[in-house]
Amino acid sequence: MSGITDKAGLSDDALVKTAQQGDMASFEELVARHRDKIYARAFSMVRKEEEALDLSQEAWIKAWQRLNQFEGESSFTTWMTRITINLCLDHLRRNQRFRVEPLPESQDDPEAWERLLPPVWTNPTERLERAELRRCIDEAMGKLTEAHRTVLVLHEFEGMEYKEIARTVGISIGTVMSRLFYARRKLASLLSGLNDKEMSP
Amino acid sequence: MNTHPPAPEPAVPDRLLQIQAWIDGELPPSEALRVQTAVAGDPSAQTLAANLRALQHHVRGAEPILHVPETREFYFSRIARAIEQEERSRERLRTESAHRGMHLPYWLRWALPAAGLVAALAFFLRPPDNHPVPVSTIAAVPTMAGHEVDAIAPEMTTLTFYSARDAATVVWVSNADIL
Amino acid sequence: MNTRVFLSSLGAFLLLCVASRKSAAAEPQAHRFAAELIWGTNGGKPPGQDLKPVAPELQKFLGRVFKWSQYFRIERKEFPVTPARAAKVDMSKECRLEVTQLTADEFEIELFGKGILVVRKRQHIAPGELVVLGGDDKNDNAWFVVLTLAKPGERK
Numbered sequence: 264m265s266g267i268t269d270k271a272g273l274s275d276d277a278l279v280k281t282a283q284q285g286d287m288a289s290f291e292e293l294v295a296r297h298r299d300k301i302y303a304r305a306f307s308m309v310r311k312e313e314e315a316l317d318l319s320q321e322a323w324i325k326a327w328q329r330l331n332q333f334e335g336e337s338s339f340t341t342w343m344t345r346i347t348i349n350l351c352l353d354h355l356r357r358n359q360r361f362r363v364e365p366l367p368e369s370q371d372d373p374e375a376w377e378r379l380l381p382p383v384w385t386n387p388t389e390r391l392e393r394a395e396l397r398r399c400i401d402e403a404m405g406k407l408t409e410a411h412r413t414v415l416v417l418h419e420f421e422g423m424e425y426k427e428i429a430r431t432v433g434i435s436i437g438t439v440m441s442r443l444f445y446a447r448r449k450l451a452s453l454l455s456g457l458n459d460k461e462m463s464p
Numbered sequence: 465m466n467t468h469p470p471a472p473e474p475a476v477p478d479r480l481l482q483i484q485a486w487i488d489g490e491l492p493p494s495e496a497l498r499v500q501t502a503v504a505g506d507p508s509a510q511t512l513a514a515n516l517r518a519l520q521h522h523v524r525g526a527e528p529i530l531h532v533p534e535t536r537e538f539y540f541s542r543i544a545r546a547i548e549q550e551e552r553s554r555e556r557l558r559t560e561s562a563h564r565g566m567h568l569p570y571w572l573r574w575a576l577p578a579a580g581l582v583a584a585l586a587f588f589l590r591p592p593d594n595h596p597v598p599v600s601t602i603a604a605v606p607t608m609a610g611h612e613v614d615a616i617a618p619e620m621t622t623l624t625f626y627s628a629r630d631a632a633t634v635v636w637v638s639n640a641d642i643l
Numbered sequence: 644m645n646t647r648v649f650l651s652s653l654g655a656f657l658l659l660c661v662a663s664r665k666s667a668a669a670e671p672q673a674h675r676f677a678a679e680l681i682w683g684t685n686g687g688k689p690p691g692q693d694l695k696p697v698a699p700e701l702q703k704f705l706g707r708v709f710k711w712s713q714y715f716r717i718e719r720k721e722f723p724v725t726p727a728r729a730a731k732v733d734m735s736k737e738c739r740l741e742v743t744q745l746t747a748d749e750f751e752i753e754l755f756g757k758g759i760l761v762v763r764k765r766q767h768i769a770p771g772e773l774v775v776l777g778g779d780d781k782n783d784n785a786w787f788v789v790l791t792l793a794k795p796g797e798r799k
Contacts, residue, residue, distance in 0.1 A: 298532050299531050537708050637778040
């Protein structure tokens with residue numbers, strides 16, 4: 264596999280340049296290098312392994328088709344991740360999986376909103392290993408609705424600002440803010456349930 | 465699949481969204497200062513802000529580390545195949561549109577089929593050949609050059625790829641029981 | 644000897660020579676294939692079965708492409724294929740492989756499992772090339788049928 268070994272030492276920029284000229288081996292190296300991240304992003308949005316696999320591969324196919332449009336305005340991984348996110352959003356919309364949970368009765372009481380955001384551990388590493396914390400949060404993320412999880416993933420994992428999330432998802436900034444708040448409320452509630460279990464004898 | 469339109473979400477009080485936006489660094493400097501001052505004087509707001517910060521910290525550090533559950537070759541083979549198919553269908557479209565643009569002279573439109581008919585008649589009505597066709601000439605099944613035909617039982621699916629490095633073709637069949 | 648008889652005999656003899664020479668020239672060379680039925684697993688050799696690991700080069704190739712770490716040979720058969728005669732090879736009680744020559748270097752491969760056609764593949768195969776058919780088996784194991792066309796003069 265001397266062809267693949269030769270490419271392993273090249274930077275993403277160099278690989279993109281040769282791939283833009285039709286070099287499939289360079290593109291394969293880019294895929295090998297970043298496939299886990301792209302797959303993880305797809306999975307974080309759709310939460311189904313098979314769908315995430317299909318969507319991540321579809322994202323790579325689209326990337327090849329649009330490679331000549333990439334001019335280095337962002338990193339290659341950022342550009343790839345955006346393609347993946349858009350595909351996942353289209354997929355979720357097509358499957359009409361954007362639904363919203365009804366809220367509990369106490370929503371009319373303004374002060375109750377603050378009580379709806381239970382305390383999260385301030386120092387969880389004292390109680391849980393890092394990997395276990397990651398697992399708990401991932402499990403809790405899986406219990407969110409697609410609409411709430413999407414804004415949370417885009418904000419916390421992709422580092423997108425409100426207006427960019429609004430543009431990407433096709434909603435208003437106000438809706439982004441509300442959904443983010445609801446998502447955090449729900450997540451905190453799920454995690455504090457675990458917190459209580461950890462603290463009880 | 466949920467076919468009902470999503471239920472409208474009750475509005476979150478603006479005050480709380482402002483605190484969230486402040487934590488997220490979304491407020492312009494003057495607005496951020498105003499919210500910061502308000503939070504400093506309100507214990508419940510301080511609790512909320514602390515909880516939001518803690519949650520943000522935990523979630524950002526907990527992005528799952530996942531690996532594609534397929535080997536490099538297997539994963540890339542489907543991508544390469546789809547790219548190839550896409551390029552072939554584009555080429556086909558290009559060729560078809562080129563042909564549609566060809567206009568034959570009127571007389572040629574009749575002459576060509578007539579010539580073909582004459583040639584076919586000449587072939588079939590030729591005197592019998594005294595020399596038998598060599599057995600080594602094989603044309604048992606018409607195949608298109610370079611075209612692979614896979615046929616499988618209806619409930620199965622296949623994935624095919626070729627590794628030039630190993631001079632190997634791999635065909636993976638799902639839902640097939642042979643052992 | 645009667646001249647006519649002599650000339651008739653000579654003519655018959657010459658005809659015989661020409662006919663046999665033609666038929667020898669028309670006899671196509673057989674393509675020699677080897678097929679291996681292989682079981683892929685991460686769980687080690689199954690108890691009570693005397694299965695041998697596949698050859699190291701094949702182990703390396705399969706291990707690189709697929710997720711299983713061990714590959715055991717269940718059966719191996721060598722067989723000829725000519726234009727006039729397709730090969731029908733029983734790799735096991737449930738598994739049959741048929742290889743038909745279509746053109747000088749194009750073959751049709753059919754794999755049957757429990758009497759059902761699993762896959763039919765038309766493929767140009769050059770000497771030394773592999774065709775690997777594979778699928779899932781129970782308990783997260785896998786089956787493979789690896790077909791190789793021998794190089795001319797090669798003997799295994």
